[in-house]
Amino acid sequence: MVNLESLYQELILDHYKNPLNKGLASDSSVSVHHVNPSCGDEVDLNLIVAGQQIVSVTWDGVGCSISQASTSVLSDLVRGKSAPEALRIIEAFSEVMASKGSNGGDPDLLGDAVAFAGVSRYPARIKCALLGWMALKDAMVQAKVIG
Amino acid sequence: MVNLESLYQELILDHYKNPLNKGLASDSSVSVHHVNPSCGDEVDLNLIVAGQQIVSVTWDGVGCSISQASTSVLSDLVRGKSAPEALRIIEAFSEVMASKGSNGGDPDLLGDAVAFAGVSRYPARIKCALLGWMALKDAMVQAKVIG
């Protein structure tokens, strides 16, 4: 049984308090806006790509600690990655989220994002953790760097 | 417990085989058409009144033994009655039908129609027994002999 302490790890709350790349860059290759309709949380995300490479992800939004922190971690994690690499990361994270606690995630691939593994035991929170990630995937599709 | 024999009394089946006043009179004060939507049974009824008096009730239709016989009995019973008398008869019969077997009906008022008292134990058949009776009531309202 996960408890509250293991769900709200220090790393998560740190990102929540001091989010990375929060505040939208004034220019972007693609801008997207995503909403979690069950709670009303929102994220705006600006993606800048150069060729196949992710130059920067900036974002803004309102939401719970899980959604804010996971978007913060994500924005840092994919910066400088190639689009296929970023997609691999997003998919690996989605698998962790779908695993009901059985997949802790590969720290080499997911970095700080493995801290969210506990969320997968709480179905109602998975959408929070994925909000920014699904926004980025959408932005990458719109930027035509993935299919 | 009523059995089939007591439901389908000889009198009912006799009226079914040899219905009275079946075949519509060529003239009428009022004609009505009623349907039992749950089984599709139909009755056409022609009412002739003179002042407040019921001169004749003729009818035609398709239906089960209960609906046919009870319309036959009715058509005979009300002939020559005043409108208020006929209404009293219809209401007394309706009460018998709503009584779930507890009200056998007053033979002085209802005549042969008391044979249908057993029907009141079978909710699905009450509408059959009442088909012609409700048609007559409707016709009397349309003929303005009752309110």
Add this chain to the structure above:
Amino acid sequence: MSLDVAKIKRDFPLLSRKVRHDLPLLYLDSGATSQKPIKVIEAESDFYRFHNSAVHRGAHLIAEEATDIYEGARAKIAHFIGAESVDEVIFTKSATESINLLAYSLGQARPNSPVSLKPGDSIVVSELEHHANLIPWQELAKRTGASLRWFPATEDGRLDLREIEQIIDSSTKIVALTHQSNVTGAITPLSSLLDRAKAVGAITVIDACQSVPHFPVDVQKLGIDFLAFSGHKMVGPTGIGLLWGRKSLLEELPPFLFGGSMVTSVSMSDATFAPVPRKFEAGVPNMAGAAGLGAAVDYLQSIGMDAIHNHELSLTEYALAKLQEIEGLTLIGPGESSDRGAVFSFTLDGIHPHDVGQALDDRGIAVRTGHHCAWPLMKKFGITGTTRATFYLYNSLEDVDRLVEGIDETQRFFTSRGL
């Protein structure tokens, strides 16, 4: 006879009921609604005892459990009918609502949408339809100016397909047909119909109320666009129905009922709508019903839909032989067992169906009488109604015998009284 009917009967508490004169009930009205096995009844009551909570809404443990059960039932049904995706399965309250949902939604489609209707278009049904797959299309035709056309019924209660090229033509936008008639038992030969519908680009809607409970139905193999059926006829609970639709079409259609849980955002003057299936499921749904329906699918699969079908085929062959031996009995429906289910509508010379039903009821036999919500078909045959006996997985050959005996006694009762 491949099924152990005695064992199956014990799963259904109601089937051990005593009825009039303390006789054991013989239930031959599954075409109207089926009985429920203990597992289905318990799945509903367990939902209330242990997991009841609003799905998709709460941030707490039992809300998670309720959501798992509800979405789990959706997945079971998707698998049961061979849907490509769980998102193609929409919970409604009944097949009736499913078909109305579709008719309303199609009527509200964007004017330039491939699914919208306009004057000059046609909608095709048949004389065999249940009112639920007829009146919604009558109304849609009236609302849009499209015309309604229909396949006539043959003398033995099948679809008369001879004029197929004229009935389904280039004006046809929707072909909505029953998969199995609830009156005659005739199973619709879908393949030529679907070929023709596809050739003219029409949407195909199948009323599967009497097919999904009785034989394997695979929406992808059939190649149809929409399928509507009811939980209560497939050993499931009352108050829950299903609409399956091709995802691309469901996405094209506007919502039907509006309210909570089907939106992506709402202002005072406007709203945007969630992806399917949520778009079509406004409000707190019949969660216990979904739990029960999931258990119903499990139950049917534990017996096997092929086994159920074969069992019903044996019953059909036996019943057809026995019934057609009865003098004075007219069968309304195919006389041979191919492409027909265990639905037997009949009339008895000189005895009104209502009186037949009453006499059978007096012997503990529950059948249905009347027009069976297929009034146009009755008119076609020049009758006001039939007596209908319908069989299901819990009925045996002995049940056929008891019905035949009941009919015999009914005839004797009334003829001895001069009818």
Add this chain to the structure above:
Amino acid sequence: MSLDVAKIKRDFPLLSRKVRHDLPLLYLDSGATSQKPIKVIEAESDFYRFHNSAVHRGAHLIAEEATDIYEGARAKIAHFIGAESVDEVIFTKSATESINLLAYSLGQARPNSPVSLKPGDSIVVSELEHHANLIPWQELAKRTGASLRWFPATEDGRLDLREIEQIIDSSTKIVALTHQSNVTGAITPLSSLLDRAKAVGAITVIDACQSVPHFPVDVQKLGIDFLAFSGHKMVGPTGIGLLWGRKSLLEELPPFLFGGSMVTSVSMSDATFAPVPRKFEAGVPNMAGAAGLGAAVDYLQSIGMDAIHNHELSLTEYALAKLQEIEGLTLIGPGESSDRGAVFSFTLDGIHPHDVGQALDDRGIAVRTGHHCAWPLMKKFGITGTTRATFYLYNSLEDVDRLVEGIDETQRFFTSRGL
């Protein structure tokens, strides 16, 4: 405290559930859906075990029994809400369907009917509405060209009636308002609103989802035209809702869903429709749901709606005092107990509602978080959501204490981590 809560709790099996860390559940989400007493659960399963059969259709004993139970439930509900006639009570699948039924039906009324809408007409709602009593009217406005107007909410989450004369004017055809807000708990002062609506000849529709379960509601005393509510929020089953309407208006309205059991005659191209309530109940209904709802009404009446109301009033007074003592807690809704129910929406400084809900869940306390299907109201208050605790007849003052303690621990958990 007039109710014996410990005794009542024992009637509700789910309330003895253990949840996370083996803690006893504290269920404070009855505003989303209520729990069910054993008698309701058993009424449903007894229906399936002993009486299951299609109502109004079979000519046999169990069909008669099923019809008695179904119509008996209608009569109980009619009596419960003070309807003039049982024919005024229509079974739907939910309050959401009830309101949509009305909106669709009004939209299809004959052009010269007193209930039809046209451009220039207006429909009045409020900022406090649940999406179920908002989006159907948005859509009706779009379909008919009528305009949508609304009462704003006050700072403490009540209806702001200051502009009543401008908002409800001679153009107003429909006034559709919540009886009690599911977010703020504010009870709508209906009498002045109804006077004004009547003065301009508007139809009044009351969303009673949060009122009928909690205090006595008498439609005749209120003098309204339509009332919509859901079974599952009043200790009844899921998948059954109600629409009450004045008979003369119901008779004026066209049907909504089309199919079996709602007709007087049908041909291939046309149909005529049965009198109310049948006209609005197409298809085999949620019979077991009706059985359960009848038992729910019996249960509520055995406790007494006045007693339930008084109990909730005590809870409200106690909870308001306790909650308003908590530093950093902002109550979204009236701070005083008059004209409000036991619904407590709040925010905590620096902690997102979702995180609050999670922390409470970890302590066995089930609340709801988010916009509660009242998104416009959230926008009005400049928030994305609240944490909401709702109380019912099975909640006690100790439950309030446990909630307050939970909030306290939640604040300590997050502030100790720097939030």
